[in-house]
Amino acid sequence: MKTSENAKNARLLKIVVMNDLHLVAPGTAAPRMDTTARFEAALRNASERHGDADLCVFAGDITDQAEPDAYQMFDRMRAGFPVPQCVTLGNHDDRNVYLSCSQDAETDSNGHVQWRRDIKGHCVLVLDSSEPGEERGGFPPLKLAWVASQLADARRLGLKAIVILHHNPAALQMPVDTYRLAAPGELLAVLKDSGADILQVVAGHCHISSAGSWGGLPCATLAGNHHRVEPFLRGRNGRQECYEGPAQYGVIVSNGSDCAVHFESYVGEAEPMDGALFPKKVDQRFEEL
Numbered sequence: 001m002k003t004s005e006n007a008k009n010a011r012l013l014k015i016v017v018m019n020d021l022h023l024v025a026p027g028t029a030a031p032r033m034d035t036t037a038r039f040e041a042a043l044r045n046a047s048e049r050h051g052d053a054d055l056c057v058f059a060g061d062i063t064d065q066a067e068p069d070a071y072q073m074f075d076r077m078r079a080g081f082p083v084p085q086c087v088t089l090g091n092h093d094d095r096n097v098y099l100s101c102s103q104d105a106e107t108d109s110n111g112h113v114q115w116r117r118d119i120k121g122h123c124v125l126v127l128d129s130s131e132p133g134e135e136r137g138g139f140p141p142l143k144l145a146w147v148a149s150q151l152a153d154a155r156r157l158g159l160k161a162i163v164i165l166h167h168n169p170a171a172l173q174m175p176v177d178t179y180r181l182a183a184p185g186e187l188l189a190v191l192k193d194s195g196a197d198i199l200q201v202v203a204g205h206c207h208i209s210s211a212g213s214w215g216g217l218p219c220a221t222l223a224g225n226h227h228r229v230e231p232f233l234r235g236r237n238g239r240q241e242c243y244e245g246p247a248q249y250g251v252i253v254s255n256g257s258d259c260a261v262h263f264e265s266y267v268g269e270a271e272p273m274d275g276a277l278f279p280k281k282v283d284q285r286f287e288e289l
């Protein structure tokens, strides 16, 4: 690797986020589509394009019906993926089942599947928004206390924070808002009251890619590995269309000041146009860091 590439990698944080895998146990009928084949495609695509990532976060709805065999298949499938990994859960998951059969489960001191990783001047917080039996998940006081303590550390250490969770917290002005994160204001208050410099919040659950803000914090959602829904805004009625693609994972890239969220499509991407129409798109330069 060239010296300039080493310098870049020492400073530029890259996180792959894969969400809403909705895997099912081998041999059982997949929900609406073959989510296993799609997850294979995601791992293959990300290995080729982002094998240099610092972290891959699997952001909930790992399985569709929380069968032990589905979690074990998930572990087998990602075993060869050459990027450090961490997992959190969604409303389709079962925390007890996951913890009983996962190969590398990590929890906070209260048994929630929450992680913190300090990488390249950033504090990456992966939050467990799942709550047993609650479609909208939630953050009861013990979870919020953990979040507050991690962000206090981030602030003390001068780290920039990136927060990743399953349930989308921000209103999208779509029907999904009726089952977005429960009581999002409680989590938002902890994030803002921490005084930490939060560069980005990323979530799944809503099966649509979006960018915007949540109470003033930058907030993006990812379509994920399952079906994608169309933007279905207030004033519409009738059927909200669902699409097979694009299936997407997210790539967060941050230099500690500028933080971008990219949407990588690995199923249902449109065909590339004739390269002759874009002669400048060959051997392009990147901005100097």
Ligand SMILES: [Fe+2]
Pocket: 020, 022, 061, 090, 092, 205, 206, 207, 226
């Ligand atoms: Fe989902």
Ligand SMILES: [Fe+2]
Pocket: 061, 090, 091, 092, 166, 204, 205, 206
């Ligand atoms: Fe979900």
